[in-house]
Each structure stands twice: as structure tokens, then as C-alpha cells.
Amino acid sequence: ETGVTQSPTHLIKTRGQQVTLRCSSQSGHNTVSWYQQALGQGPQFIFQYYREEENGRGNFPPRFSGLQFPNYSSELNVNALELDDSALYLCASSPDRVNTGELFFGEGSRLTVL
Amino acid sequence: KNEVEQSPQNLTAQEGEFITINCSYSVGISALHWLQQHPGGGIVSLFMLSSGKKKHGRLIATINIQEKHSSLHITASHPRDSAVYICAVGSHDMRFGAGTRLTVKP
Numbered sequence: 001e002t003g004v005t006q007s008p009t010h011l012i013k014t015r016g017q018q019v020t021l022r023c024s025s026q027s028g029h030n031t032v033s034w035y036q037q038a039l040g041q042g043p044q045f046i047f048q049y050y051r052e053e054e055n056g057r058g059n060f061p062p063r064f065s066g067l068q069f070p071n072y073s074s075e076l077n078v079n080a081l082e083l084d085d086s087a088l089y090l091c092a093s094s095p096d097r098v099n100t101g102e103l104f105f106g107e108g109s110r111l112t113v114l
Numbered sequence: 115k116n117e118v119e120q121s122p123q124n125l126t127a128q129e130g131e132f133i134t135i136n137c138s139y140s141v142g143i144s145a146l147h148w149l150q151q152h153p154g155g156g157i158v159s160l161f162m163l164s165s166g167k168k169k170h171g172r173l174i175a176t177i178n179i180q181e182k183h184s185s186l187h188i189t190a191s192h193p194r195d196s197a198v199y200i201c202a203v204g205s206h207d208m209r210f211g212a213g214t215r216l217t218v219k220p
Binding site for chain 1: 118144145147149154155156157158159162164200202204205206207208209210211212213
């Protein structure tokens with residue numbers, strides 16, 4: 001067990017709805033990154049938060065947004081859901097911004113958009 | 115061309131065989147990570163490399179920074195090693211390979 005927990009584990013939404021996914025980081029880690037993993041593919045970087053500030057963003061539209069809280073838990077919000085947003089969403093915490101330490105992943109939230 | 119290429123995509127081995135999975139990348143990196151993903155999605159970190167070679171039990175990982183290439187070796191493979199192995203590189207913005215699906219048959 002990594003110490004990183006994500007919720008919910010599974011959820012189903014319809015096109016146009018909004019979703020919030022949550023991640024509780026490994027104790028002591030001030031950096032969290034979110035990834036989207038489509039079926040059969042490797043994860044893709046969405047964004048990273050370091051000490052409550054966004055520290056880099058991948059090629060995702062603004063309807064993907066995030067927050068990190070003082071207790072280092074974080075949220076990924078997706079507005080105006082599209083069918084292609086169906087994927088496994090993973091968060092990973094690390095002790096530094098450049099990922100030179102061990103990464104700790106949650107089990108993921110599997111989102112299905114109908 | 116993907117920034118991180120893994121080979122092979124799929125690999126089937128008999129228990130006890132020596133396994134090699136390769137990763138080539140084209141971006142500058144702070145570190146390279148080898149990850150293991152089991153059905154259901156959870157990802158476990160196996161190695162973080164910035165140079166040289168690391169060994170944990172039956173797993174060995176090497177990296178050649180000049181050639182931008184890394185290999186993951188599994189000695190004396192076992193059915194419980196069956197999983198998807200993913201190479202990830204970068205800095206704050208990690209880039210991932212598509213993964214190598216390993217099946218080890220008893």
C-alpha cells in the first residue's frame with residue numbers, strides 16, 4: 001500500500017456533466033501530479049501542484065482544473081465532460097517537484113462518460 | 115514519434131526465463147522511472163534511475179544517459195511478475211511509454 005488514496009474508485013457520468021476526483025497524498029509529500037490513462041495506453045500528464053500552486057500543465061484544455069490544499073490533499077475537476085474523457089485518472093505524490101524521488105501512485109478513479 | 119518508446123509491446127515467457135524490456139526516450143530528463151501496473155490500475159514504483167544500474171531482488175534496471183536508453187531485466191521470472199511494465203521519464207512533466215504487457219506462464 002502506497003499511502004495515496006483516491007476517491008471515488010469508479011463513477012459514471014453523462015456528457016456535459018462535471019466531475020471532481022480526490023486524492024490524499026503520501027504523508028510529507030508536498031507535490032502531487034495528476035495523469036489520465038486511456039485504455040491500453042500509458043498515462044498522460046495533466047498537471048502538477050506544488051505547495052498549492054500549479055507547477056506545470058500538459059496538453060489538456062482549461063476545463064481540466066485542479067486544487068491542492070494545505071494538508072496536501074488535492075482535487076481534479078473536469079467540466080463539460082466529453083466521451084473521450086472516459087479513462088483511469090491517477091494521482092501520484094512525490095517529495096520533490098522534479099520527480100527524482102520515489103513516486104507513490106493511488107489506485108486511480110475510473111471515469112466512464114456516457 | 116513518441117517521446118518514450120518501449121519494446122516489446124507484449125511479451126510471453128515461461129517461468130524461470132530471463133526477461134528484458136527496453137525503453138528509449140528523446141527528451142531531457144531529471145530521472146527515469148520503471149513502474150509496474152497490475153490489472154485494476156494500481157501503479158507501483160520499481161526503480162528511479164538517473165545513472166548506472168540498480169538491483170532489487172530479481173529485478174535489475176540500467177540506464178545509458180548518452181544513448182537515452184534504459185532496460186529492465188527480470189531474472190528467474192515467475193507468474194506473479196505478470197503485469198504491465200511502464201517506463202516514465204522527465205522532470206515535473208513526466209512522459210510515459212505505452213507499457214509492455216508481460217505474461218509469465220507456469
